[in-house]
Amino acid sequence: MEKYRLLFVDDEPNVLQGLKRMLFKMKDQWDMQFASGGKEALEILEKSRIQVIITDMLMPGMNGLELLKEVCSSYPKVFRVVLSGHSEHGMLVEAAKLAHQFLTKPCNADTVVETIEQALKFRQILHNEEAKRIVSRISMLPTMPxxxxxxxxxxxxxxxxxxxxxxxxxxxxxxxxxxxxxxxxxxxxxxxxxxxxxxxxxxxxxxxxxxxxxxxxxxxxxxxxxxxxxxxxxxxxxxxxxxxxxxxxxxxxxxxxxxxxxxxxxxxxxxxxxxxxxxxxxxxxxxxxxxxxxxxxxxxxxxxxxxxxxxxxxxxxxxxxxxxxxxxxxxxxxxxxxxxxxxxxxxxxxxxxxxxxxxxxxxxxxxxxxxxxxxxxxxxxxxxxxxxxxxxxxxxxxxxxxxxx
Ligand SMILES: [Fe+2]
Ligand SMILES: [Fe+2]
Structure with missing residues:
Protein backbone atom coordinates (compact mmCIF):
# COMPACT_ATOMS: atom_id res chain seq x y z
CA MET A 1 0.00 0.00 0.00
CA GLU A 2 1.22 3.44 -0.89
CA LYS A 3 2.13 5.65 2.04
CA TYR A 4 0.19 8.80 2.76
CA ARG A 5 2.18 12.00 2.31
CA LEU A 6 1.98 14.52 5.14
CA LEU A 7 3.64 17.84 5.74
CA PHE A 8 4.04 19.40 9.19
CA VAL A 9 4.86 23.11 9.46
CA ASP A 10 6.00 24.86 12.63
CA ASP A 11 8.62 27.49 13.32
CA GLU A 12 9.55 26.01 16.70
CA PRO A 13 12.14 23.24 16.34
CA ASN A 14 10.93 21.71 19.64
CA VAL A 15 7.42 21.25 18.31
CA LEU A 16 8.67 19.59 15.12
CA GLN A 17 11.00 17.35 17.14
CA GLY A 18 8.14 16.40 19.42
CA LEU A 19 5.92 15.53 16.46
CA LYS A 20 8.66 13.43 14.88
CA ARG A 21 9.13 11.45 18.08
CA MET A 22 5.46 11.12 18.77
CA LEU A 23 4.57 9.98 15.26
CA PHE A 24 7.56 7.69 14.75
CA LYS A 25 5.23 4.72 15.11
CA MET A 26 3.38 5.81 11.96
CA LYS A 27 6.47 5.71 9.75
CA ASP A 28 5.31 2.62 7.88
CA GLN A 29 1.99 4.17 6.90
CA TRP A 30 2.93 7.82 6.58
CA ASP A 31 5.60 9.58 4.64
CA MET A 32 6.19 12.66 6.81
CA GLN A 33 8.01 15.84 5.94
CA PHE A 34 8.71 18.77 8.22
CA ALA A 35 9.08 22.45 7.37
CA SER A 36 10.10 25.29 9.65
CA GLY A 37 8.07 27.95 7.87
CA GLY A 38 5.64 28.83 5.11
CA LYS A 39 8.21 29.34 2.40
CA GLU A 40 9.87 25.99 2.99
CA ALA A 41 6.43 24.35 3.10
CA LEU A 42 5.55 25.74 -0.32
CA GLU A 43 8.81 24.42 -1.76
CA ILE A 44 7.98 20.95 -0.47
CA LEU A 45 4.43 21.19 -1.81
CA GLU A 46 5.77 21.97 -5.22
CA LYS A 47 8.02 18.91 -5.27
CA SER A 48 6.05 16.22 -3.42
CA ARG A 49 2.42 15.38 -3.89
CA ILE A 50 1.42 16.21 -0.31
CA GLN A 51 -2.06 15.06 0.76
CA VAL A 52 -2.34 16.60 4.22
CA ILE A 53 -0.78 19.74 5.63
CA ILE A 54 -0.69 20.38 9.36
CA THR A 55 0.38 23.90 10.12
CA ASP A 56 1.04 26.20 13.02
CA MET A 57 -0.62 29.63 12.90
CA LEU A 58 1.82 32.11 14.40
CA MET A 59 5.05 31.96 12.44
CA PRO A 60 7.50 34.69 11.42
CA GLY A 61 7.52 35.61 7.75
CA MET A 62 4.56 33.86 6.19
CA ASN A 63 2.03 33.00 8.90
CA GLY A 64 -0.28 29.99 8.91
CA LEU A 65 -3.20 31.91 7.49
CA GLU A 66 -1.20 33.14 4.51
CA LEU A 67 0.16 29.67 3.95
CA LEU A 68 -3.33 28.15 4.06
CA LYS A 69 -4.60 30.69 1.53
CA GLU A 70 -1.78 29.79 -0.82
CA VAL A 71 -2.34 26.06 -0.37
CA CYS A 72 -6.03 26.54 -0.88
CA SER A 73 -5.67 28.28 -4.22
CA SER A 74 -2.71 26.33 -5.60
CA TYR A 75 -3.32 22.88 -4.08
CA PRO A 76 -7.05 22.79 -3.28
CA LYS A 77 -7.06 19.01 -2.86
CA VAL A 78 -4.65 19.07 0.05
CA PHE A 79 -6.43 18.47 3.33
CA ARG A 80 -5.69 21.37 5.67
CA VAL A 81 -5.27 21.02 9.42
CA VAL A 82 -4.41 23.82 11.84
CA LEU A 83 -2.24 23.03 14.84
CA SER A 84 -2.33 26.02 17.12
CA GLY A 85 -1.80 27.28 20.63
CA HIS A 86 -4.49 28.93 22.73
CA SER A 87 -3.12 32.42 22.20
CA GLU A 88 -3.92 32.37 18.52
CA HIS A 89 -7.65 32.50 18.93
CA GLY A 90 -8.08 35.67 16.87
CA MET A 91 -6.74 34.01 13.75
CA LEU A 92 -8.89 30.94 14.11
CA VAL A 93 -12.07 32.63 12.92
CA GLU A 94 -10.37 33.41 9.63
CA ALA A 95 -8.74 29.99 9.56
CA ALA A 96 -12.13 28.32 9.93
CA LYS A 97 -12.84 29.22 6.33
CA LEU A 98 -9.65 27.63 5.10
CA ALA A 99 -8.94 24.66 7.36
CA HIS A 100 -10.81 21.38 7.48
CA GLN A 101 -9.73 20.44 10.98
CA PHE A 102 -8.17 21.95 14.09
CA LEU A 103 -5.76 20.56 16.63
CA THR A 104 -4.76 22.39 19.81
CA LYS A 105 -1.22 22.27 21.18
CA PRO A 106 -0.10 20.34 23.04
CA CYS A 107 -1.84 17.25 21.71
CA ASN A 108 -1.06 13.60 22.07
CA ALA A 109 -0.17 11.15 19.34
CA ASP A 110 -3.56 9.45 19.37
CA THR A 111 -5.42 12.69 18.71
CA VAL A 112 -3.12 13.63 15.87
CA VAL A 113 -3.33 10.19 14.30
CA GLU A 114 -7.09 10.02 14.68
CA THR A 115 -7.64 13.49 13.20
CA ILE A 116 -5.42 12.78 10.25
CA GLU A 117 -6.85 9.36 9.56
CA GLN A 118 -10.28 10.89 9.57
CA ALA A 119 -8.92 13.59 7.29
CA LEU A 120 -7.70 11.01 4.82
CA LYS A 121 -11.13 9.44 4.76
CA PHE A 122 -12.83 12.83 4.76
CA ARG A 123 -15.49 13.10 2.17
CA GLN A 124 -18.90 14.00 3.40
CA ILE A 125 -20.92 15.52 6.15
CA LEU A 126 -21.66 12.12 7.64
CA HIS A 127 -18.15 12.18 9.03
CA ASN A 128 -18.97 15.32 10.90
CA GLU A 129 -19.40 13.89 14.39
CA GLU A 130 -20.36 17.21 15.92
CA ALA A 131 -23.30 17.73 13.55
CA LYS A 132 -24.36 14.13 14.12
CA ARG A 133 -24.22 14.59 17.88
CA ILE A 134 -26.23 17.82 17.75
CA VAL A 135 -28.79 16.40 15.35
CA SER A 136 -29.23 13.39 17.62
CA ARG A 137 -29.77 15.75 20.56
CA ILE A 138 -32.44 17.60 18.66
CA SER A 139 -35.76 16.48 19.93
CA MET A 140 -37.93 18.00 17.25
CA LEU A 141 -36.16 16.86 14.16
CA PRO A 142 -38.63 17.50 11.40
CA THR A 143 -40.19 14.29 10.25
CA MET A 144 -39.98 13.44 6.62
CA PRO A 145 -43.18 14.70 5.02
FE1 LIG B 1 -26.39 30.15 5.58
FE1 LIG C 1 -28.39 32.04 3.27
Whole structure:
Protein backbone atom coordinates (compact mmCIF):
# COMPACT_ATOMS: atom_id res chain seq x y z
CA MET A 1 0.00 0.00 0.00
CA GLU A 2 1.22 3.44 -0.89
CA LYS A 3 2.13 5.65 2.04
CA TYR A 4 0.19 8.80 2.76
CA ARG A 5 2.18 12.00 2.31
CA LEU A 6 1.98 14.52 5.14
CA LEU A 7 3.64 17.84 5.74
CA PHE A 8 4.04 19.40 9.19
CA VAL A 9 4.86 23.11 9.46
CA ASP A 10 6.00 24.86 12.63
CA ASP A 11 8.62 27.49 13.32
CA GLU A 12 9.55 26.01 16.70
CA PRO A 13 12.14 23.24 16.34
CA ASN A 14 10.93 21.71 19.64
CA VAL A 15 7.42 21.25 18.31
CA LEU A 16 8.67 19.59 15.12
CA GLN A 17 11.00 17.35 17.14
CA GLY A 18 8.14 16.40 19.42
CA LEU A 19 5.92 15.53 16.46
CA LYS A 20 8.66 13.43 14.88
CA ARG A 21 9.13 11.45 18.08
CA MET A 22 5.46 11.12 18.77
CA LEU A 23 4.57 9.98 15.26
CA PHE A 24 7.56 7.69 14.75
CA LYS A 25 5.23 4.72 15.11
CA MET A 26 3.38 5.81 11.96
CA LYS A 27 6.47 5.71 9.75
CA ASP A 28 5.31 2.62 7.88
CA GLN A 29 1.99 4.17 6.90
CA TRP A 30 2.93 7.82 6.58
CA ASP A 31 5.60 9.58 4.64
CA MET A 32 6.19 12.66 6.81
CA GLN A 33 8.01 15.84 5.94
CA PHE A 34 8.71 18.77 8.22
CA ALA A 35 9.08 22.45 7.37
CA SER A 36 10.10 25.29 9.65
CA GLY A 37 8.07 27.95 7.87
CA GLY A 38 5.64 28.83 5.11
CA LYS A 39 8.21 29.34 2.40
CA GLU A 40 9.87 25.99 2.99
CA ALA A 41 6.43 24.35 3.10
CA LEU A 42 5.55 25.74 -0.32
CA GLU A 43 8.81 24.42 -1.76
CA ILE A 44 7.98 20.95 -0.47
CA LEU A 45 4.43 21.19 -1.81
CA GLU A 46 5.77 21.97 -5.22
CA LYS A 47 8.02 18.91 -5.27
CA SER A 48 6.05 16.22 -3.42
CA ARG A 49 2.42 15.38 -3.89
CA ILE A 50 1.42 16.21 -0.31
CA GLN A 51 -2.06 15.06 0.76
CA VAL A 52 -2.34 16.60 4.22
CA ILE A 53 -0.78 19.74 5.63
CA ILE A 54 -0.69 20.38 9.36
CA THR A 55 0.38 23.90 10.12
CA ASP A 56 1.04 26.20 13.02
CA MET A 57 -0.62 29.63 12.90
CA LEU A 58 1.82 32.11 14.40
CA MET A 59 5.05 31.96 12.44
CA PRO A 60 7.50 34.69 11.42
CA GLY A 61 7.52 35.61 7.75
CA MET A 62 4.56 33.86 6.19
CA ASN A 63 2.03 33.00 8.90
CA GLY A 64 -0.28 29.99 8.91
CA LEU A 65 -3.20 31.91 7.49
CA GLU A 66 -1.20 33.14 4.51
CA LEU A 67 0.16 29.67 3.95
CA LEU A 68 -3.33 28.15 4.06
CA LYS A 69 -4.60 30.69 1.53
CA GLU A 70 -1.78 29.79 -0.82
CA VAL A 71 -2.34 26.06 -0.37
CA CYS A 72 -6.03 26.54 -0.88
CA SER A 73 -5.67 28.28 -4.22
CA SER A 74 -2.71 26.33 -5.60
CA TYR A 75 -3.32 22.88 -4.08
CA PRO A 76 -7.05 22.79 -3.28
CA LYS A 77 -7.06 19.01 -2.86
CA VAL A 78 -4.65 19.07 0.05
CA PHE A 79 -6.43 18.47 3.33
CA ARG A 80 -5.69 21.37 5.67
CA VAL A 81 -5.27 21.02 9.42
CA VAL A 82 -4.41 23.82 11.84
CA LEU A 83 -2.24 23.03 14.84
CA SER A 84 -2.33 26.02 17.12
CA GLY A 85 -1.80 27.28 20.63
CA HIS A 86 -4.49 28.93 22.73
CA SER A 87 -3.12 32.42 22.20
CA GLU A 88 -3.92 32.37 18.52
CA HIS A 89 -7.65 32.50 18.93
CA GLY A 90 -8.08 35.67 16.87
CA MET A 91 -6.74 34.01 13.75
CA LEU A 92 -8.89 30.94 14.11
CA VAL A 93 -12.07 32.63 12.92
CA GLU A 94 -10.37 33.41 9.63
CA ALA A 95 -8.74 29.99 9.56
CA ALA A 96 -12.13 28.32 9.93
CA LYS A 97 -12.84 29.22 6.33
CA LEU A 98 -9.65 27.63 5.10
CA ALA A 99 -8.94 24.66 7.36
CA HIS A 100 -10.81 21.38 7.48
CA GLN A 101 -9.73 20.44 10.98
CA PHE A 102 -8.17 21.95 14.09
CA LEU A 103 -5.76 20.56 16.63
CA THR A 104 -4.76 22.39 19.81
CA LYS A 105 -1.22 22.27 21.18
CA PRO A 106 -0.10 20.34 23.04
CA CYS A 107 -1.84 17.25 21.71
CA ASN A 108 -1.06 13.60 22.07
CA ALA A 109 -0.17 11.15 19.34
CA ASP A 110 -3.56 9.45 19.37
CA THR A 111 -5.42 12.69 18.71
CA VAL A 112 -3.12 13.63 15.87
CA VAL A 113 -3.33 10.19 14.30
CA GLU A 114 -7.09 10.02 14.68
CA THR A 115 -7.64 13.49 13.20
CA ILE A 116 -5.42 12.78 10.25
CA GLU A 117 -6.85 9.36 9.56
CA GLN A 118 -10.28 10.89 9.57
CA ALA A 119 -8.92 13.59 7.29
CA LEU A 120 -7.70 11.01 4.82
CA LYS A 121 -11.13 9.44 4.76
CA PHE A 122 -12.83 12.83 4.76
CA ARG A 123 -15.49 13.10 2.17
CA GLN A 124 -18.90 14.00 3.40
CA ILE A 125 -20.92 15.52 6.15
CA LEU A 126 -21.66 12.12 7.64
CA HIS A 127 -18.15 12.18 9.03
CA ASN A 128 -18.97 15.32 10.90
CA GLU A 129 -19.40 13.89 14.39
CA GLU A 130 -20.36 17.21 15.92
CA ALA A 131 -23.30 17.73 13.55
CA LYS A 132 -24.36 14.13 14.12
CA ARG A 133 -24.22 14.59 17.88
CA ILE A 134 -26.23 17.82 17.75
CA VAL A 135 -28.79 16.40 15.35
CA SER A 136 -29.23 13.39 17.62
CA ARG A 137 -29.77 15.75 20.56
CA ILE A 138 -32.44 17.60 18.66
CA SER A 139 -35.76 16.48 19.93
CA MET A 140 -37.93 18.00 17.25
CA LEU A 141 -36.16 16.86 14.16
CA PRO A 142 -38.63 17.50 11.40
CA THR A 143 -40.19 14.29 10.25
CA MET A 144 -39.98 13.44 6.62
CA PRO A 145 -43.18 14.70 5.02
CA UNK A 146 -45.44 11.83 4.00
CA UNK A 147 -45.99 13.27 0.53
CA UNK A 148 -42.23 13.49 0.10
CA UNK A 149 -41.82 9.86 1.04
CA UNK A 150 -44.57 8.80 -1.37
CA UNK A 151 -43.00 10.74 -4.23
CA UNK A 152 -39.58 9.24 -3.45
CA UNK A 153 -41.07 5.75 -3.53
CA UNK A 154 -42.75 6.50 -6.83
CA UNK A 155 -39.54 7.88 -8.30
CA UNK A 156 -37.63 4.77 -7.28
CA UNK A 157 -39.55 3.14 -10.09
CA UNK A 158 -37.44 3.74 -13.23
CA UNK A 159 -40.43 4.49 -15.44
CA UNK A 160 -42.45 6.69 -13.12
CA UNK A 161 -44.77 9.19 -14.73
CA UNK A 162 -45.34 12.87 -14.11
CA UNK A 163 -49.05 12.13 -13.84
CA UNK A 164 -48.50 9.66 -10.99
CA UNK A 165 -46.42 12.17 -9.06
CA UNK A 166 -48.95 14.91 -9.73
CA UNK A 167 -51.67 12.71 -8.28
CA UNK A 168 -49.70 12.26 -5.08
CA UNK A 169 -49.14 16.00 -4.78
CA UNK A 170 -52.79 16.77 -5.52
CA UNK A 171 -53.94 14.43 -2.76
CA UNK A 172 -52.17 16.64 -0.25
CA UNK A 173 -54.41 19.62 -0.92
CA UNK A 174 -52.85 22.22 1.34
CA UNK A 175 -49.41 21.25 0.12
CA UNK A 176 -50.39 21.46 -3.53
CA UNK A 177 -52.04 24.86 -2.99
CA UNK A 178 -48.85 26.11 -1.34
CA UNK A 179 -46.71 24.77 -4.13
CA UNK A 180 -48.79 26.50 -6.79
CA UNK A 181 -48.68 29.72 -4.82
CA UNK A 182 -44.93 29.45 -4.62
CA UNK A 183 -44.41 28.60 -8.28
CA UNK A 184 -46.55 31.56 -9.33
CA UNK A 185 -44.93 34.03 -6.96
CA UNK A 186 -42.63 36.73 -8.27
CA UNK A 187 -39.66 34.76 -6.94
CA UNK A 188 -39.95 32.33 -9.78
CA UNK A 189 -40.39 34.86 -12.54
CA UNK A 190 -42.42 32.50 -14.74
CA UNK A 191 -44.22 34.16 -17.62
CA UNK A 192 -47.30 31.94 -17.67
CA UNK A 193 -49.41 31.05 -14.69
CA UNK A 194 -49.16 27.43 -13.57
CA UNK A 195 -52.54 26.06 -12.62
CA UNK A 196 -51.98 22.42 -11.75
CA UNK A 197 -49.40 20.29 -9.93
CA UNK A 198 -48.98 18.32 -13.14
CA UNK A 199 -47.90 21.42 -15.09
CA UNK A 200 -45.62 22.47 -12.26
CA UNK A 201 -43.90 19.07 -12.26
CA UNK A 202 -43.62 18.97 -16.03
CA UNK A 203 -42.01 22.39 -16.02
CA UNK A 204 -39.77 22.18 -12.97
CA UNK A 205 -39.13 18.47 -12.56
CA UNK A 206 -40.11 16.13 -9.76
CA UNK A 207 -36.92 16.74 -7.78
CA UNK A 208 -37.57 20.46 -7.57
CA UNK A 209 -41.12 19.77 -6.43
CA UNK A 210 -39.70 17.53 -3.72
CA UNK A 211 -37.51 20.38 -2.50
CA UNK A 212 -40.61 22.63 -2.34
CA UNK A 213 -42.33 20.03 -0.23
CA UNK A 214 -39.44 19.86 2.21
CA UNK A 215 -39.28 23.63 2.38
CA UNK A 216 -43.02 24.11 2.92
CA UNK A 217 -43.04 21.37 5.50
CA UNK A 218 -40.16 22.83 7.51
CA UNK A 219 -41.48 26.38 7.42
CA UNK A 220 -45.07 25.51 8.24
CA UNK A 221 -44.17 23.17 11.11
CA UNK A 222 -42.54 25.96 13.01
CA UNK A 223 -44.86 28.12 15.04
CA UNK A 224 -43.87 31.50 13.70
CA UNK A 225 -45.73 33.42 16.35
CA UNK A 226 -43.44 32.08 19.07
CA UNK A 227 -40.27 33.43 17.55
CA UNK A 228 -40.05 37.17 18.06
CA UNK A 229 -36.35 37.77 17.64
CA UNK A 230 -35.97 36.27 14.19
CA UNK A 231 -37.97 37.11 11.12
CA UNK A 232 -38.74 33.79 9.47
CA UNK A 233 -40.60 35.42 6.59
CA UNK A 234 -37.44 37.23 5.62
CA UNK A 235 -35.50 33.99 5.84
CA UNK A 236 -38.04 32.29 3.63
CA UNK A 237 -37.87 35.09 1.05
CA UNK A 238 -34.09 34.95 1.20
CA UNK A 239 -34.04 31.24 0.36
CA UNK A 240 -36.58 31.62 -2.44
CA UNK A 241 -34.56 34.32 -4.10
CA UNK A 242 -31.30 32.46 -3.44
CA UNK A 243 -32.81 29.48 -5.29
CA UNK A 244 -33.61 31.63 -8.29
CA UNK A 245 -30.19 33.29 -8.29
CA UNK A 246 -28.36 29.97 -7.87
CA UNK A 247 -30.24 28.54 -10.81
CA UNK A 248 -29.53 31.59 -12.96
CA UNK A 249 -25.83 31.54 -12.04
CA UNK A 250 -25.63 27.85 -12.83
CA UNK A 251 -26.92 28.55 -16.34
CA UNK A 252 -24.64 31.57 -16.77
CA UNK A 253 -21.51 29.58 -15.95
CA UNK A 254 -22.51 26.90 -18.42
CA UNK A 255 -23.43 24.06 -16.08
CA UNK A 256 -25.52 21.08 -17.19
CA UNK A 257 -29.30 20.99 -16.84
CA UNK A 258 -28.89 18.50 -14.01
CA UNK A 259 -26.60 20.88 -12.09
CA UNK A 260 -28.92 23.81 -12.79
CA UNK A 261 -31.84 21.93 -11.28
CA UNK A 262 -29.76 20.88 -8.30
CA UNK A 263 -28.60 24.47 -7.84
CA UNK A 264 -32.17 25.60 -7.52
CA UNK A 265 -32.91 22.83 -5.03
CA UNK A 266 -29.82 23.46 -2.91
CA UNK A 267 -30.38 27.22 -3.13
CA UNK A 268 -33.85 26.79 -1.73
CA UNK A 269 -32.76 24.48 1.06
CA UNK A 270 -29.37 25.92 1.95
CA UNK A 271 -30.52 27.54 5.20
CA UNK A 272 -32.97 24.86 6.25
CA UNK A 273 -30.75 24.01 9.22
CA UNK A 274 -31.50 27.44 10.65
CA UNK A 275 -35.15 26.59 11.05
CA UNK A 276 -34.18 23.34 12.76
CA UNK A 277 -31.83 25.13 15.14
CA UNK A 278 -34.34 27.89 15.91
CA UNK A 279 -37.04 25.34 16.68
CA UNK A 280 -34.84 23.31 18.96
CA UNK A 281 -32.59 25.84 20.63
CA UNK A 282 -35.07 28.68 20.78
CA UNK A 283 -33.60 30.57 23.76
CA UNK A 284 -30.00 29.83 22.87
CA UNK A 285 -30.62 30.87 19.30
CA UNK A 286 -31.81 34.25 20.53
CA UNK A 287 -28.37 34.69 22.08
CA UNK A 288 -26.77 33.60 18.80
CA UNK A 289 -28.65 36.31 16.90
CA UNK A 290 -27.91 38.99 19.50
CA UNK A 291 -24.24 38.13 19.77
CA UNK A 292 -23.79 37.98 16.00
CA UNK A 293 -25.18 41.49 15.79
CA UNK A 294 -23.19 42.80 18.74
CA UNK A 295 -19.91 41.33 17.52
CA UNK A 296 -20.63 41.93 13.83
CA UNK A 297 -20.06 38.27 13.05
CA UNK A 298 -21.98 35.97 10.76
CA UNK A 299 -24.79 33.95 12.21
CA UNK A 300 -23.06 30.70 11.30
CA UNK A 301 -19.86 31.67 13.09
CA UNK A 302 -21.88 32.48 16.20
CA UNK A 303 -23.82 29.21 15.92
CA UNK A 304 -20.52 27.35 15.92
CA UNK A 305 -19.27 29.25 18.94
CA UNK A 306 -22.43 28.96 21.00
CA UNK A 307 -24.18 25.76 19.84
CA UNK A 308 -21.14 23.89 18.53
CA UNK A 309 -22.26 23.41 14.95
CA UNK A 310 -23.76 25.60 12.27
CA UNK A 311 -27.01 25.46 10.31
CA UNK A 312 -24.99 24.40 7.28
CA UNK A 313 -23.93 21.10 8.88
CA UNK A 314 -27.32 20.47 10.42
CA UNK A 315 -29.12 21.16 7.13
CA UNK A 316 -26.73 18.97 5.16
CA UNK A 317 -27.09 16.19 7.67
CA UNK A 318 -30.87 16.32 7.51
CA UNK A 319 -30.86 16.30 3.71
CA UNK A 320 -28.49 13.35 3.70
CA UNK A 321 -30.89 11.47 5.95
CA UNK A 322 -33.62 12.23 3.44
CA UNK A 323 -31.68 10.94 0.49
CA UNK A 324 -30.85 14.12 -1.42
CA UNK A 325 -28.07 14.07 -4.02
CA UNK A 326 -24.53 14.35 -2.78
CA UNK A 327 -23.98 17.50 -4.86
CA UNK A 328 -26.92 19.16 -3.13
CA UNK A 329 -25.69 18.04 0.29
CA UNK A 330 -22.19 19.38 -0.34
CA UNK A 331 -23.60 22.72 -1.54
CA UNK A 332 -25.65 23.09 1.64
CA UNK A 333 -22.80 21.89 3.84
CA UNK A 334 -20.16 24.27 2.46
CA UNK A 335 -22.24 27.27 1.43
CA UNK A 336 -20.27 29.56 3.77
CA UNK A 337 -16.86 27.96 3.21
CA UNK A 338 -16.70 26.80 -0.40
CA UNK A 339 -12.93 26.57 -0.22
CA UNK A 340 -13.25 23.45 1.88
CA UNK A 341 -14.41 21.57 -1.21
CA UNK A 342 -11.89 19.73 -3.33
CA UNK A 343 -13.78 20.27 -6.59
CA UNK A 344 -11.56 21.10 -9.49
CA UNK A 345 -14.23 22.77 -11.59
CA UNK A 346 -17.47 24.50 -10.74
CA UNK A 347 -20.16 22.49 -8.98
CA UNK A 348 -23.61 23.00 -7.47
CA UNK A 349 -21.76 24.50 -4.52
CA UNK A 350 -20.37 27.25 -6.77
CA UNK A 351 -23.81 28.42 -7.88
CA UNK A 352 -25.30 28.20 -4.41
CA UNK A 353 -22.37 29.90 -2.75
CA UNK A 354 -22.62 32.82 -5.20
CA UNK A 355 -26.43 32.86 -5.15
CA UNK A 356 -26.48 33.15 -1.37
CA UNK A 357 -23.77 35.80 -1.13
CA UNK A 358 -25.24 37.91 -3.92
CA UNK A 359 -28.72 37.71 -2.43
CA UNK A 360 -27.33 39.10 0.83
CA UNK A 361 -25.46 41.81 -0.99
CA UNK A 362 -28.16 42.93 -3.37
CA UNK A 363 -31.14 42.69 -1.03
CA UNK A 364 -30.31 44.41 2.20
CA UNK A 365 -33.60 43.78 3.92
CA UNK A 366 -32.41 41.54 6.64
CA UNK A 367 -30.44 43.06 9.44
CA UNK A 368 -29.83 39.61 10.87
CA UNK A 369 -27.00 39.17 8.45
CA UNK A 370 -23.62 40.80 8.28
CA UNK A 371 -22.64 41.31 4.65
CA UNK A 372 -19.49 39.40 3.76
CA UNK A 373 -17.12 40.08 0.91
CA UNK A 374 -16.88 37.59 -1.89
CA UNK A 375 -14.28 34.87 -1.41
CA UNK A 376 -11.71 35.87 -4.03
CA UNK A 377 -9.68 32.71 -3.59
CA UNK A 378 -12.63 30.50 -4.38
CA UNK A 379 -13.84 32.64 -7.28
CA UNK A 380 -10.32 32.54 -8.69
CA UNK A 381 -10.06 28.79 -8.20
CA UNK A 382 -13.25 28.36 -10.20
CA UNK A 383 -11.94 30.66 -12.94
CA UNK A 384 -14.85 33.02 -12.52
CA UNK A 385 -13.07 36.28 -11.70
CA UNK A 386 -13.68 37.67 -15.18
CA UNK A 387 -17.31 36.62 -15.13
CA UNK A 388 -18.34 38.12 -11.80
CA UNK A 389 -19.50 41.47 -13.23
CA UNK A 390 -21.91 39.74 -15.60
CA UNK A 391 -23.15 37.41 -12.86
CA UNK A 392 -23.71 40.28 -10.47
CA UNK A 393 -25.54 42.39 -13.07
CA UNK A 394 -27.86 39.58 -14.01
CA UNK A 395 -28.61 38.87 -10.36
CA UNK A 396 -29.21 42.56 -9.69
CA UNK A 397 -31.83 42.67 -12.44
CA UNK A 398 -33.63 39.68 -10.93
CA UNK A 399 -33.61 41.24 -7.47
CA UNK A 400 -35.07 44.46 -8.88
CA UNK A 401 -37.72 42.51 -10.71
CA UNK A 402 -38.74 40.78 -7.46
CA UNK A 403 -38.45 43.67 -5.02
CA UNK A 404 -38.64 46.75 -7.23
CA UNK A 405 -35.99 49.48 -7.12
FE1 LIG B 1 -26.39 30.15 5.58
FE1 LIG C 1 -28.39 32.04 3.27
Missing amino acids: VTFQRISDEMANPDYSVAAIARIVAEDSSMSANILKLVNSSFFGLINRITSPEKAIALLGADTIKSFIVNEHIFTEIKTGQIKYFNLDLLRNHTLLAARLSKTISKLIGQSKQYTDMSSIAGLLHDIGKVVLITNFNKTYKVVVEEARAQNKSIWEMEKEIIGTSHAEVGAYLLSLWGFDEEVIQAVHLHHCPNLSVDEGTSVLTSVYLGNVLEHRLVKLNENYAVRPLDDIYVGRMNLTGKMAEIENTCRKICMEVYGE
